[in-house]
Amino acid sequence: MSLSQYNALEAALDQDRDAVDRAAVNHGAAQHHLLKVKDVAGQPAAAIDLILVPGFDLHDLSALLDIFYLTNRIMTRTIFTWRVVGLQQMAVRASGGLTVGATYRLQEIADCDNALLLAGFDRPRPADWFLESWLRRQLFHGAHIGTVGGGAALLAEMELLQNRSCAVHWAYIDDYRAKHRRVDFRDHIYRVDQGIVSCSGGCGTTDLALACVRQLCGAEAMRRVADQLNRCVIRDDHDSQSNVSEPRHSITGQAAGIMRQHIEQPLSPAEIAVRMGINLRRLQRAFRQHEKTTPTQFYMRERLLRARSMLRQSPASISEIARACGFASISDFAHNYQRMFGCRPSSDR
Structure with a gap:
């Protein structure tokens, strides 16, 4: 590339950055859904471009x-359509060595509704100017773009994640935070922030896909798809990843276990401390130091997460679920639910 071409490309990217920033003010804050949905014969549907970066996780x-395929089959209509896209080559090598054939090159895709960038963690790539410009233009025109797995590093290098929250695999979160201080990397399964979706990858990708099913088809359809996969637990965007190689602090871990055994009839922090054989101050200090919260706030979060899981997976009524999670009244339950999740319990049925 000549110097003049390089400078022209840089100028175009600067214009794209300004345009995306203006667009975020206008419509980004309202984009809370995972997918941009279109109406097909009076029914919701979604078209998704899956962009494969060499070294992506198969x-x-x-x-x-x-x-996506199973949902279409179960619902007996086309809900999801997709294109598998390569950056430059039609044959894209996955992390395990298997080569996957793309159906399009990125240069052939003029616009899209939803685009997910699939990338591995092991082989970081240099900046791809065409990819960056393409993603910025899609975001500016109202598309939802996203990343699964190692693609978060690519979007961060492109400065697309600045002042946004982003889910990232727990093993890389400290490294990413050190390198990209203007990005709010989180230990979550998936996130959506101003039209950008992020997923930690691994088993979390299944949770992300099931959440897409719930958005388009409802909780019951999601449960039917999960049943076909023998998936009994469905995590959501507020769940943390399970990190078995790095156990929690012994005090907070033991306290959390007691809390989860007493969801229906919550204990006070003082009662938990007595059961653990420690004083209340030591319990409170451990939660402040290791969980960055109080025992009461942590307990409330556990109860609400249990309630959200039950709302999405159990046929029980909202009042029954509220009682099962230790809430004496529906109004108290609804108030705390709205404060944590930004919606009423009925929205997650």
Whole structure:
């Protein structure tokens, strides 16, 4: 590339950055859904471009496609359509060495509704000017773009994640935070912030795909798809990743176990401390130091997460679920639910 071409491309990217910033003010804050949905014969549907970066994790691709295909089959109509897109080559090598054939090159895609960038963690790539410009233009025109797995590093390098929250795999979160201080990297399964979706990858990709099913078809359809996959637990965007190689602090871990055994009839922090054989101050200090919260706030979060899981997976009524999670009244339950999740319990049925 000549110097003049390089400078022209840089100028175009600067214009794209300004345009995306203006667009975020106008419509970004209102984009809370995972997918941009279109109406097809009076029914919701979604078109998704899956962009494969060499070295992507094959599991992420198969998890998305299997669930999209299974949903179409179970619902007996076309809800999800997709294109598998390569950056430059039609044959894209996955992390395990298997080569996957794309159906399009990125240069052939003029616009899209939803685009997910699939990338691995092991082989970071240099900046791709065409990809960056393409993603910025899609975001500016109202598309939802996103990343699964290692793609978060690419979007951060492109400065697309600045002042946004982003889910990232727990093993890389400290490294990413050190390198990109203007990005709010979180230990969550998936996130959506101002039209950008992020997923930690691995088993979390299945949770992301099931959440897409819930958005388009409802909780019951999501449960039917999960049943076909023998998936009994469905995590959501507020759930943390399970990190078995880095156990929690012994005091907070033991306290959390006691809390989860007493969801229906919550204990006071003082009662929990007595059961653990420690004083209340030591319990409170451990939660402040290791969980950055209080025992009461942590307990409330656990109860609300249990309630949200039950709302999405159990046929029980909202009042029954509220009682099962330790709330004496529906109004108290609804108030705390709205404060944590930004919606009423009925919205998650």
